Amino acid sequence: MRSRKGPRISTGLHRLAYLSKYGPDSIPPGGQVHHRCGNRECCHRDHLEVLSAADHSKLTNSERGRSLREAARSHWRATGCKAAELSRKFGVHSETGRRWIHRWKADPDAA
Structure with a gap:
């Protein structure tokens, strides 16, 4: 061949x-x-x-990020887990997990 x-x-x-x-x-x-x-x-x-490549990247990353945050929020609501566990489970930096939880506690309706 x-x-x-x-x-x-x-x-x-x-x-x-x-x-x-x-x-x-x-x-x-x-x-x-x-x-x-x-x-x-x-x-x-x-x-x-x-x-454009830049616009496509921004748009697709924001869409994927939104679905990841929604899944993480559902998990956090169901388990009440800490930021470290949330970060490990969803493959994000620990500071991101802390920031998400802080936002969700401050505004329970926020996504």
């Missing part, structure tokens, strides 16, 4: 779906296709939009 030379080029199916609807020049250099629906496996062309 012959090995391939050069870098491996991989294009996500969602990117191909976007290109098929809007054309080959619809994604500028450095542009990234974002899933408006939040489902990274979705290829519905109406759920996709092009963002």
